[in-house]
Amino acid sequence: MLRPVKMSRVVVAGSKDVIAPVVEKLHELRLLHIVNYNGSEPQFEMGKPIGKAKEYSEDLIKLRSVTRYLDLKNKAPDKTYPESQILSEMDNLLNNVGADVIATYERITVIDAEVKSKQDQIKALTPLAVLPLPLEAYYGYDSLATFVGTAATPVDADVARVSPVNEIYSGSAKNATFVAVFVPVEKASEVSAVLSEHGFSETSVPRLEGNVDSAMATLEGSIKSLEGEKAPLQKKLADMKKQHEDLMLATDEYLSMQTRKTEAPLRFAETENAFVIDGYVPVDQFSRLKSELESAAGGRLEVSLIADKEADELVEKGEDIPTQMDNPSLVKPYELVTRLFAIPEYKEFDPSLLIFVFFPIMFGMILGDIGYGVMSLLVLIMLKKKFRTPGWQQLINIVMIASVWTIIFGIFFGEIFGPLGLWGRIMGHISEHEMELANQAGLYFGEGVFGSLGRIGFWGIDIFPMDRLATNAVLLLIGTSIFIGVIHCSVGSILGIKTELNYGEKKHAYFERLPVMLFQVFFSIALLGLVMGQSLLTYLGILVVVVSVVMMVIGPEGPMGLAHVPSYVSNLISYLRLLAIGLASVGLAYAANQLAFYVIMPMLSGGATNSAEFTIPAIIVGIMVLLAVHFINFLLGILSPFMHPLRLHYVEMFTKFYSAHGGGVEYSPFGHVRRFLKA
Amino acid sequence: MAVVADAGVLYGLLAVGAGLATGLAGIGAGVGEQGIGAAVVGVVAEEPGFLGKGLFLMLLPETLIIFGLAVSLILMFAWTPFAAIVTP
Known part of the structure; x- marks a missing residue:
């Protein structure tokens, strides 16, 4: 599960006479991930398309x-x-x-x-309506130059100065003066200069006839x-x-x-009479591939496995072993999160399972509200019917699983649409006496409210449900967040060590990855010792931290490795967001409830102090405020609990083990999943 | 030099300090993310496959806010000399 599917390197070689049935069979089987022939061997050349390749691609272009x-x-x-x-x-x-x-x-x-050009003509004609000329008067002169357009200031006097012979018409339209100036051709350039001084800008007159209004009506x-x-x-x-x-x-x-099939030989190596296909196939599918291909080719073909050692050499030469992630269906959606970052390399771990474990818990811990959880479940069930593409389905499944955790944490936190809201009304409040007892025991987590479910807890510490906004609860959640962080980072580090060992880099494994884990675990143990006042724990923690720092210095990076130490601390502190973003959304929900139940409703009921005295209009306004604020909070509450755990995975966890050697190539076997075609 | 002895005033100053710590850190992170975000959007428009790595880069400066927040939480809840003043 944490590892991609094991692959075997195979070579298929056969007579060219059977290339068509072999390609057909390969396409149907959808097993072989073909490695394209790169033309590097002198005795082989690249294959040529078979059958009606040209016709198919022409038809395809036509259809497209x-x-x-x-x-x-x-x-x-x-x-x-x-x-x-x-x-x-x-x-x-x-x-x-x-x-x-x-x-x-x-x-x-x-x-x-045509419509566009006619609309342009109408646009050009509209201002001409202010001039008393028919349209044919604007063009068709040999000895006259015409200037039609808008001018900022009156032009008559100046035009008359340079060209005593003239004809000027003007009219004003839409806060601009529209002029038509007719002068002898030989004066055209001088008049043009004069006009430009008056801010003249020319418009083109459409070559139409009749008066302007009727021309516009025709258009x-x-x-x-x-x-x-x-x-x-x-x-x-x-x-x-x-x-x-x-x-x-x-x-x-x-x-x-068909195009893909007929053009498949372009990826093969060929001699005059034979073809060779290189590729990868999942180990357990090899025998099936072999028997099916050999029967399709009637024995004129050889499918052989390449020994591991030889295959390793090919990899060193730059061949990529394809990765097929192997996860149970419940974990499958989380491959989307992995893929968004990078496809794991064949020798690396596939982190989807870890995301499946940690992501929903983090999401739930941040949002932690029964009301929001149920609402997002309902919304997602509706969306699931609407968005049917695999990508959307995966995304919806991810959030659905996370919503279930949201409900679970909602029970722990005692929140239905925020504290102070429905939980207290449904479950009843804690009695004064019990509150006092809890306070004395240091287990008072705010206005703890419980009822038919009773206190939920373990090891005799009955702390749930607790009010997340209470001081004690915040302190507890700080600890919990850091604890989750230590576990999360350590799992990442362990995988990092194993990955380095897989690549045969012992020094990197033991002196680069291991000290990080030791540092983070024992740094937090030292902190725990400080908080609990156990000096022994603190000293033990500090001791191992020092040892790990020394290991880093010995490691491959040398003293430069120390430069990363602050980031290992900040990695852990980063997990505080699990608490912080949760507090923000609880805060908003709390504010909404406070506003509605303790401000708006009493105020509009004329200062009523008891919920039984609230008037109907006050309740309606209060509920509208509740709906609006909770809706906004819900939208934000889906987005940030999604993004932040994503970041915790990408930045804090993946950097420990993932993709240090570059992304992998996804296993995409030659073949086709039929969608519109019947099998 | 006047010594502020009133616990209420001290608590108020603590709250202001805590607010400044988170708020200023938030501004800093925002400034950091601004440039990265713009660049990432540009790259993703060209090559959608970069989205995951782009998000990774974009979310890096977020840690800054968390530092601010950690300071705020310490001020408000965890620094025992102050906590002793505040809790009666």
Whole structure:
């Protein structure tokens, strides 16, 4: 579980005559992770595609362009198709339906462009309405230059100065003056200079006829008719999408599959008459691969295992052994968290199981509230039906397991939507007498409230449920957080030691990883001794801390290793966030309850002190405030308990053992998981 | 030099100190994360596979707040000379 699946290095060699059935069988088996041939051996060359590779990829390109026009997204399959149906309908789909789609789409594009240009013309025409000229008056002159546009200040006098012969029209529209200036061509450049002094900016006049208003009306009419044409075309596209969506996705899948099969030999090494495939297969699947392939090839093929020693040499030359994480289904979702960081290398540990153990506990300890836990469970059950892609399902499963822990910790903390809220009302309050006893025993954790469940506890310390906001509880939780931190980091360090040993780096294992663990464990033991007043513990802790520091100095990094010491302390302190973020969310929930039950409701009921005297409007307003604040707190309360334990794993734990040698390559066997196609 | 002997005033000063410790540390961490966050978003836009490592980098400065918080907690709860003044 902590280790990836064991892999064997295999070589498949056979006659070229059987390459097609072998590829077919490999694709069906989905077992062999192919190592691409890199062309380094002079006696082998790269393979060539087999069969109708070119046709398939051409069809695929055609299909992809159609699906792009239809804006098809990959989705969960509604129904599946047999391959025979795909084959019989593919031609029609690609040629007739495809051509129809493309034609319709292109017509829509043309309409859009036309509408756009007509809208631009209308935009240009609107200001011209203030001038008393018909549109044909603006263009078509040989001896006249025209300037049409807006000017900041009146231009008449200055234009007349440089060109005594002129014709100027002006009108004001929308806080700008609009002018049309007609001058003889030979004066054009001088007039242009004069105009620019007046802040003139030119607009282009559309080459239309008649007066401005009627031209605009004509344009608007044609826009309307174009849009009238577009609507049914869009509906047609939507209908076609609906009708052919699944079939198209299935055909896409079929063609991709065929392309991959026909192009597979590109990854093989070939001679004139034979082919060789290198690859990895899970150890326990080797015999199955061997027998299936040999029967498919009718004995004209050899599948052989490469000895470990030779395989190690290949790895040293730079070949990556693929990693397949091996976890029970309950732990599987947590592979998402691992994968987000890096795929473990083949020789490394797969931390998914550890995340499964620690992550939900940390999440629960931070959020720790029955109400929020139940709510997030309900929300997630709803989301689970809606988001069906594997990624979302994994994420939802992660948070669901965490929500269960939230409820468990909620019982420990006695919180239903925060303290002071429902728990006390449902379970009843602790009696004065018992509170006094607990106080004397140093076990008073705030206004402890309990009822039918009784005090929950062990070893005679009946401390739960406790109020997280009480001083004693905060101190206890500080200790608990650091304790979890020590365990968490130590597990990481132990795995780090084993990983280094796997790579054969003894010095790194015993003088780099081990001292870190000793340091962290005994540093916290020394602290514990200080807090409990046990000087023996303190001295023991300090002694081992000193020993571990000495080991670090002896280690591979030398005295530079000491530079990391502060970070080992901060690693542990970092776990205080388990307490801190929890306190923040409890604080908000507490504030909400306090505000509603002890401020708003009494105030609006005219100073009532007893909940029985609250008026109905006061209760309604109070509940609205409760809903709003708790909703915000709930949203924050899902996000930060997720992010912070994630960080504790990535930063505090993974750095101890994970990915120090770079990420791995995921095991992706040659083959295909059918989605839209029937097997 | 006047000596503040009133336990209430001392407790108030402690609370102010604790608040400053967490608050200023938070600002520091925020400034640190700002640059990293912007860079990570840029990288993830190019290469989505970097998200996990990017998060890792982005969350590194968060430890600063926790230091501030630890100081606050010590001030408020754990430093016995003060705790003795505060608890009657």
